[in-house]
Every structure is written in C-alpha cells, then in structure tokens.
Amino acid sequence: MEKTNIILEIKNLSVEYRKSNKIIPALRDISLTLDKKETLGIVGESGCGKSTLAHAVLKLLPETEGKITSGEILFREKDSSRIDILKLADDDLRKIRGNRISMIFQDPFNSLNPVFRVGEQITEAIRIHNNAGNKSKGNDIELRNRVIKLLELVQLPNPELIMDYYPHQLSGGMQQRIMIAMALSCNPDILIADEPTTALDVTIQKDILDLLKELQKKLGLSIILISHDLGIIAQFCSRVIIFYAGTVMEKAPTDELFHNPGNPYTKGLLDSLPGKSGTAAGEHKRLKVIPGQVPDLTDLPDGCKFNPRCSFKIDKCSGKEPGFIALNKNHVSRCYLANELK
Numbered sequence: 295m296e297k298t299n300i301i302l303e304i305k306n307l308s309v310e311y312r313k314s315n316k317i318i319p320a321l322r323d324i325s326l327t328l329d330k331k332e333t334l335g336i337v338g339e340s341g342c343g344k345s346t347l348a349h350a351v352l353k354l355l356p357e358t359e360g361k362i363t364s365g366e367i368l369f370r371e372k373d374s375s376r377i378d379i380l381k382l383a384d385d386d387l388r389k390i391r392g393n394r395i396s397m398i399f400q401d402p403f404n405s406l407n408p409v410f411r412v413g414e415q416i417t418e419a420i421r422i423h424n425n426a427g428n429k430s431k432g433n434d435i436e437l438r439n440r441v442i443k444l445l446e447l448v449q450l451p452n453p454e455l456i457m458d459y460y461p462h463q464l465s466g467g468m469q470q471r472i473m474i475a476m477a478l479s480c481n482p483d484i485l486i487a488d489e490p491t492t493a494l495d496v497t498i499q500k501d502i503l504d505l506l507k508e509l510q511k512k513l514g515l516s517i518i519l520i521s522h523d524l525g526i527i528a529q530f531c532s533r534v535i536i537f538y539a540g541t542v543m544e545k546a547p548t549d550e551l552f553h554n555p556g557n558p559y560t561k562g563l564l565d566s567l568p569g570k571s572g573t574a575a576g577e578h579k580r581l582k583v584i585p586g587q588v589p590d591l592t593d594l595p596d597g598c599k600f601n602p603r604c605s606f607k608i609d610k611c612s613g614k615e616p617g618f619i620a621l622n623k624n625h626v627s628r629c630y631l632a633n634e635l636k
C-alpha cells in the first residue's frame with residue numbers, strides 16, 4: 295500500500311447554499327491535504343467559506359440549504375485504507391464524527407446546553423460516541439473518572455467541583471475548555487477548531503491556543519485551525535491556506551508565506567497585521583487595510599475574484615480566472631503575477 299503521512303485529503307470540493315431561489319457558491323473546487331500530527335491553518339475574511347469547509351468535512355451542512363455539488367473527502371484509516379466521508383451511510387458517519395474527527399465550533403456559548411451541568415454534557419458526548427463506535431460504555435464511576443481526567447487534561451482547576459457547574463457559572467475561557475474536553479472525549483485523530491478563540495479576550499485567547507498546542511503534542515492530534523487572523527495562524531500552524539470568496543488563493547508553509555507571499559490578497563492580509571509594513575507592534579501607526587469589500591458570492595467578478603480590490607491588477611486578471619502557479623514545491627498561488635510580486 296502507498297506510504298504517506300496524509301490523514302485527510304479534500305479533493306475538488308464544491309458546496310452551494312440554496313436560499314430564496316438564489317444559489318450561493320460558498321466553496322468552489324477546494325483541494326487540500328492534512329498530514330498526521332500537523333497543524334494546518336485556514337485563513338480568510340468573514341464569509342469566505344471557512345466554516346462551510348469545516349461543516350462539509352463532517353457532513354454537517356444544513357440539510358435543506360447546503361449541498362455538496364462535487365468532490366471527495368478522504369480519511370485515512372489506521373490500516374492505511376481510505377474512506378470517502380461523503381459516501382458514508384449515516385451509521386458509519388457517526389463512527390467517524392467525534393470518534394475520529396472532532397470539531398470545536400465557532401461559538402462556545404451557543405454550543406453548550408444552558409440547562410445541563412457541564413459534567414453531564416461531557417458524559418453524554420462520551421456515551422453518544424461510544425455507542426456509535428461500539429466501544430464498551432463503562433459504568434457510572436468509570437464515566438465520572440473519565441470526565442474528571444478530561445477536565446484535568448484541559449487544565450481546569452477543581453474538576454470535581456466544576457463538573458457540577460452550569461455553563462453560565464463559567465467564564466468564556468472555561469466554557470471553551472469544556473468544549474475542547476468534549477471534542478477530545480473520544481480520542482479523535484483530527485480536531486477541527488473553527489475560530490476557537492474569536493469570542494474570547496486577547497489574554498485568554500493565548501491560553502486556549504497554548505492549551506491546544508500542548509494537547510496536540512501530548513495526544514498526537516492533527517489539527518485544522520480556522521481563523522480570520524493571520525497572526526494567530528502564524529504562531530500556531532506549520533502550513534497555511536488562504537481562502538477568498540469560496541476559493542483557495544494560496545497554499546504555503548507559514549515561514550514561506552510570511553517571507554515570500556505569492557498573492558496580492560495574502561500581501562494585503564500581511565500588511566494589515568501589527569508589526570508589518572513598518573508598523574512595530576505596540577506602535578500607534580495606522581495599519582493598512584485592504585481596500586474595497588469582499589464580493590457578493592451570487593455576483594462574483596469575472597476572472598480572479600480578488601481583481602476589483604487588487605493594486606497589482608493587469609488586464610488579463612479580469613479575463614479567465616487564474617489557476618495555481620507554483621512558486622516552489624510546497625507553495626502555490628492563484629495569481630498570474632505570483633512570481634513577480636516582490
């Protein structure tokens with residue numbers, strides 16, 4: 295069997311939402327790979343399709359509106375066979391969700407149920423996944439001990455006390471730790487973290503990211519970290535994929551992306567980071583912002599989807615949409631001028 299480190303491969307994935315007779319092409323022809331034990335970052339402005347991708351991987355798109363129109367999502371089993379998640383029957387899908395691929399959703403406050411104690415919610419997550427995976431259910435004492443272990447794992451103090459709290463009795467950072475504990479409750483191979491820190495204060499953001507980093511090392515997780523903040527991705531991820539208007543604009547190792555961006559959109563995101571474009575972190579110079587607006591997905595421009603906002607634009611950018619141009623072996627950009635942006 296072919297030897298590879300890839301645990302998840304998404305091939306040519308396209309997703310549409312259908313709403314009031316409109317078709318919204320939320321993802322167009324997305325291909326990417328995730329290696330074992332790697333952290334892959336996905337970055338882009340609001341509405342570019344990051345959460346849609348996360349939901350598609352677990353077939354969690356809203357049933358009536360969301361439709362996967364093409365593609366494959368290939369998960370590599372421990373015996374190296376590959377299964378296409380999109381072709382799985384519901385029973386088999388439940389064995390993957392939570393057990394093998396887990397997700398932390400964008401909003402911890404709405405993801406926890408306010409009327410149940412957090413310990414009960416973690417216990418329930420373990421029960422559901424164990425039933426789906428036909429693992430032994432364990433008795434109540436075993437389950438309680440597992441919940442305590444999970445709360446210790448996410449570094450919450452006094453687990454025996456905290457498990458009896460309701461979500462509203464916990465801070466935002468503590469709630470997010472509970473969400474992480476639930477996501478890890480069945481030892482997944484892959485964790486998809488969709489903006490896990492956006493709703494939190496800056497100092498707590500760092501704590502949660504440090505926790506994820508530590509857990510990754512300890513548990514050997516492969517992580518997809520989704521964020522609109524390239525600064526967060528840079529600290530945490532070895533590779534980055536830049537999304538724009540439902541499509542991939544650039545893929546590169548993080549260092550390479552920072553030192554040699556091959557796409558004007560990436561350059562714009564980098565220039566808007568504190569510490570870039572001559573603005574030292576802490577200095578109060580005005581940061582550059584990318585001019586213009588993200589396009590309406592139902593009325594996308596011809597050619598490169600970024601061309602109306604692009605200061606490097608040449609005539610052909612509004613003709614045919616560019617394909618990927620390689621800057622080197624691990625670095626591609628969807629831009630005609632990828633190699634000339636210095």
Ligand SMILES: Nc1ncnc2c1ncn2[C@@H]1O[C@H](COP(=O)(O)OP(=O)(O)OP(=O)(O)O)[C@@H](O)[C@H]1O
Nearest residue numbers: 311313318320339340341342343344345346356359
């Ligand atoms: N249920 C839905 N019905 C119709 N359109 C939707 C639905 N969910 C998302 N969309 C649209 O699909 C596009 C991608 O949305 P998505 O939530 O994936 O973006 P995102 O990159 O995660 O944004 P954010 O950074 O704000 O979380 C947006 O234009 C959004 O309005």
Ligand SMILES: [Mg+2]
Nearest residue numbers: 344345346400
């Ligand atoms: Mg989102």
